[in-house]
Amino acid sequence: MTTNREELIVEFKEHLIKYLNLLDLAPADIQNDVPLFGEELGLDSIDSVELIVLLDREYGIKIKNPTEGRQILVDVNTIVDYIIANRTK
Amino acid sequence: MYIKDLYAISPQKTHDGSFENGDWLILNEYIYKAIEPSYQDIIPNAQLRRMGKAVRMGIGVSLPLLERNAKPDGIIFGTANGGLEDCIKFLNQIVEYNEGTLTPTNFVQSTPNALAGQVALLSENMGYNMTHVNGSLAFESALLDASLFFDEHKEEEKSILLGAVEEISDYNYNIDRLGERFKQELISNNELLNSKTNGSYCGEGSTQFYISNNPENSLAKFTAFKQSSYLSQNEIGGFVSDFLKEQNLTISDIDCLLLGKNGDVSTDSWYQEVEQLFGEKPKVYFKKSVGEYRTVSAFASYLAVQILNGKAQHLIENGASAQPHTILIYNHFDAIRHSLILIQK
Amino acid sequence: MAEIVVTGMGAISSIGLTIAENLYSLKHEISGIQKAKHFKSHYSDSLVFGEIDQSDESLLQELGLEKGLGFTRTTLIAIKAFREAITNAQLSLEDLASTRTAFISSSTVGGMCYTDDLYHDANMQGKPSEYVKNYEGSDHALQIVRLYGMKGITDVVNTACSSSANAIALGARLLETGKVDRVIAGGSDCLAKFTVNGFNSLRILSEEPCKPFDTNREGLSLGEAAAYVVLERKADVSDTKKIQAVFSGFGICNDAFHPSATSDDARGPRMAMELALKRADLKPEDIQYINAHGTGTPNNDLTESFAFSTLFKTVPPFSSTKSYVGHTLAAAGVLEAIYSILSIQNQEVYPSLRVEEPISDFPFQPTLKYTPEVAIQHVLSNSFGFGGNCTSLIFSACI
Numbered sequence: 070m071t072t073n074r075e076e077l078i079v080e081f082k083e084h085l086i087k088y089l090n091l092l093d094l095a096p097a098d099i100q101n102d103v104p105l106f107g108e109e110l111g112l113d114s115i116d117s118v119e120l121i122v123l124l125d126r127e128y129g130i131k132i133k134n135p136t137e138g139r140q141i142l143v144d145v146n147t148i149v150d151y152i153i154a155n156r157t158k
Numbered sequence: 159m160y161i162k163d164l165y166a167i168s169p170q171k172t173h174d175g176s177f178e179n180g181d182w183l184i185l186n187e188y189i190y191k192a193i194e195p196s197y198q199d200i201i202p203n204a205q206l207r208r209m210g211k212a213v214r215m216g217i218g219v220s221l222p223l224l225e226r227n228a229k230p231d232g233i234i235f236g237t238a239n240g241g242l243e244d245c246i247k248f249l250n251q252i253v254e255y256n257e258g259t260l261t262p263t264n265f266v267q268s269t270p271n272a273l274a275g276q277v278a279l280l281s282e283n284m285g286y287n288m289t290h291v292n293g294s295l296a297f298e299s300a301l302l303d304a305s306l307f308f309d310e311h312k313e314e315e316k317s318i319l320l321g322a323v324e325e326i327s328d329y330n331y332n333i334d335r336l337g338e339r340f341k342q343e344l345i346s347n348n349e350l351l352n353s354k355t356n357g358s359y360c361g362e363g364s365t366q367f368y369i370s371n372n373p374e375n376s377l378a379k380f381t382a383f384k385q386s387s388y389l390s391q392n393e394i395g396g397f398v399s400d401f402l403k404e405q406n407l408t409i410s411d412i413d414c415l416l417l418g419k420n421g422d423v424s425t426d427s428w429y430q431e432v433e434q435l436f437g438e439k440p441k442v443y444f445k446k447s448v449g450e451y452r453t454v455s456a457f458a459s460y461l462a463v464q465i466l467n468g469k470a471q472h473l474i475e476n477g478a479s480a481q482p483h484t485i486l487i488y489n490h491f492d493a494i495r496h497s498l499i500l501i502q503k
Numbered sequence: 504m505a506e507i508v509v510t511g512m513g514a515i516s517s518i519g520l521t522i523a524e525n526l527y528s529l530k531h532e533i534s535g536i537q538k539a540k541h542f543k544s545h546y547s548d549s550l551v552f553g554e555i556d557q558s559d560e561s562l563l564q565e566l567g568l569e570k571g572l573g574f575t576r577t578t579l580i581a582i583k584a585f586r587e588a589i590t591n592a593q594l595s596l597e598d599l600a601s602t603r604t605a606f607i608s609s610s611t612v613g614g615m616c617y618t619d620d621l622y623h624d625a626n627m628q629g630k631p632s633e634y635v636k637n638y639e640g641s642d643h644a645l646q647i648v649r650l651y652g653m654k655g656i657t658d659v660v661n662t663a664c665s666s667s668a669n670a671i672a673l674g675a676r677l678l679e680t681g682k683v684d685r686v687i688a689g690g691s692d693c694l695a696k697f698t699v700n701g702f703n704s705l706r707i708l709s710e711e712p713c714k715p716f717d718t719n720r721e722g723l724s725l726g727e728a729a730a731y732v733v734l735e736r737k738a739d740v741s742d743t744k745k746i747q748a749v750f751s752g753f754g755i756c757n758d759a760f761h762p763s764a765t766s767d768d769a770r771g772p773r774m775a776m777e778l779a780l781k782r783a784d785l786k787p788e789d790i791q792y793i794n795a796h797g798t799g800t801p802n803n804d805l806t807e808s809f810a811f812s813t814l815f816k817t818v819p820p821f822s823s824t825k826s827y828v829g830h831t832l833a834a835a836g837v838l839e840a841i842y843s844i845l846s847i848q849n850q851e852v853y854p855s856l857r858v859e860e861p862i863s864d865f866p867f868q869p870t871l872k873y874t875p876e877v878a879i880q881h882v883l884s885n886s887f888g889f890g891g892n893c894t895s896l897i898f899s900a901c902i
Contacts (some may be wrong), residue, residue, distance in 0.1 A: 257545035265701035275890025287757035293641035329625035
């Protein structure tokens with residue numbers, strides 16, 4: 070289990086790319102403070118559900134509904150902070 | 159219904175046009191996989207990342223056709239199974255994660271109407287939009303739908319994007335193999351019709367046509383088509399001759415036959431029945447090119463249009479005649495569902 | 504163009520195994536959405552479903568079919584509703600076998616309703632299951648074609664949740680263009696792990712029975728149903744046969760916005776309704792009742808209401824009968840068409856059940872109680888599906 074925040078960020082971005090099948094993006098291409106659902110990455114509502122699945126499968130975090138998800142799934146920083154505070158695996 | 163333009167992704171090199179210009183691939187596989195072009199220039203990455211093979215191949219054919227033609231008034235597709243790979247991926251998730259938290263993309267992509275929906279979305283087309291899933295008659299159903307559309311709009315010029323798609327996934331291959339639809343032994347596509355065993359080889363692809371009710375600059379036309387299910391072998395001759403009669407044609411009017419013979423000894427006799435009816439005619443056995451799949455009659459139609467325009471002559475067996483003008487396609491699946499398509503210059 | 508009429512109806516749903524039973528439940532506000540008895544899933548206990556209260560075994564027995572021949576639940580309920588429809592329309596076996604008879608069906612889950620058998624076969628885990636040749640979306644229709652020796656045009660469409668509405672429209676077009684003389688059109692979808700998990704993965708299933716057009720709606724409830732109508736040209740119908748309703752028009756288009764959500768400006772739904780009115784040669788004010796798509800998801804009910812607000816000066820009474828039966832997917836269009844026809848025949852509106860706080864974004868609200876003695880000449884029935892497929896149908900009283 071990755072505990073170092075920097076390493077966790079890279080690991081999370083790798084999962085992000087895999088789960089959302091973000092073709093030709095590398096972890097370094099995704100800025101930590103850029104909104105995931107803004108213009109930059111162009112993610113949408115289906116991606117937000119894919120992200121909830123990612124958090125469940127990789128970190129044992131259960132987010133019940135997308136409304137709750139919206140507070141957490143802002144950018145890489147907010148998600149990684151949430152993972153650190155709530156992960157069960 | 160006049161065919162203005164067409165394009166196909168198939169197990170032969172149709173994606174770059176070399177197949178109809180004489181190229182021939184010898185296929186020595188159980189699965190005849192489609193040769194896909196690089197999609198990077200055709201499909202935006204944001205969409206491409208979600209697409210399963212069926213949707214990807216379909217969009218890969220649609221977008222080039224839409225780019226070189228005016229916006230169609232409708233989008234009509236036929237597919238027996240749609241995005242089966244996504245479908246079974248989702249199914250596997252259901253079982254393996256015991257119905258836990260599952261990813262929705264596979265589910266959304268697996269619905270057979272995902273392709274027609276995506277084409278509408280990417281080309282901002284709010285027009286008539288339909289997906290037929292009538293098994294091995296799905297393309298014929300799409301043809302019927304298109305013909306109704308033109309019947310209803312006789313007064314104005316209208317156009318339709320009409321097509322079919324079928325993909326092979328390991329899973330549907332497994333299912334059809336268990337269902338004994340595919341051969342256990344391996345022979346090349348050149349030898350396919352000499353086989354003495356049951357089953358055939360599995361193909362895939364997407365074939366699409368840009369069709370219009372305006373004959374100007376058309377490559378060919380879909381003149382007529384007919385479907386039936388559960389015909390007995392003695393009924394097939396009558397099925398064909400009734401169809402010709404309805405079209406005021408006789409045997410001698412047919413210049414070339416395209417037959418769906420697939421090397422399955424248990425059902426190829428139906429094709430022989432039809433061949434006997436026509437005697438010595440130029441013939442094309444189109445499944446030697448692309449294998450067996452449920453919307454393969456769309457590919458046969460593609461070949462017919464090419465042949466009518468002086469291309470793909472290397473596929474014609476039994477002697478090339480003078481430039482053919484009228485082509486009849488006969489296809490069946492499992493000897494259960496039968497179809498005839500008449501295409502003329 | 505030739506006038507198209509409905510001469511027969513058949514339906515099986517969670518609120519009744521026949522048309523008569525469905526009507527009884529509609530009139531008495533009896534919902535079929537509850538804990539499942541027959542459907543086995545991880546969610547059987549935590550979610551509620553509009554389940555048909557008849558087991559596969561009992562259906563097989565009632566229909567006189569042998570076990571082990573690949574009859575899936577989708578097929579069994581389809582056969583049952585098909586039988587009722589053809590009997591109701593007095594179609595003979597000769598009629599059914601005629602090349603002038605078309606059969607247009609629809610399904611989304613189709614033959615893939617037994618998820619575990621499919622998993623077994625797709626991953627080649629041993630001997631093929633009973634259903635190895637029955638997984639196609641069109642399998643249920645092919646079985647009916649075989650059982651009744653049908654020789655005419657057959658088709659199966661899948662435009663997700665608008666499927667059977669499109670089957671009806673396609674049937675009418677075959678009649679209008681003279682391609683056939685009678686059409687049996689409809690659809691069938693049974694509960695399956697595949698669809699339950701699919702909708703669950705999109706987070707649009709409600710834990711409680713759905714409450715379409717309620718401010719606090721939380722999503723849809725899934726249901727199962729099969730229903731068919733028989734369509735004929737009015738001019739061909741003999742005097743001894745009862746005409747159930749007139750099929751006045753339809754509108755079909757694509758929202759071209761998102762794979763699984765409706766556009767904010769509801770351009771697709773609005774266009775479908777406009778096209779239907781145009782084809783029926785009617786104005787918005789001619790509609791006395793709308794059987795809404797009304798799934799109970801936040802997105803649908805808001806956008807559909809918005810579409811009403813832009814199309815109608817005064818929005819007529821509307822309701823979602825999905826509050827009775829849940830969302831029956833491919834079967835929803837035809838089932839709601841039949842409910843619309845029952846509304847016309849009985850001059851009454853079946854309400855949106857369980858609405859406590861009507862959606863507050865608009866100055867109109869759904870019909871909340873069973874309302875008899877409403878003069879209804881024309882009904883609009885909406886069906887919108889994933890992939891942007893939007894279809895509206897209009898049925899009218901037969902004068």
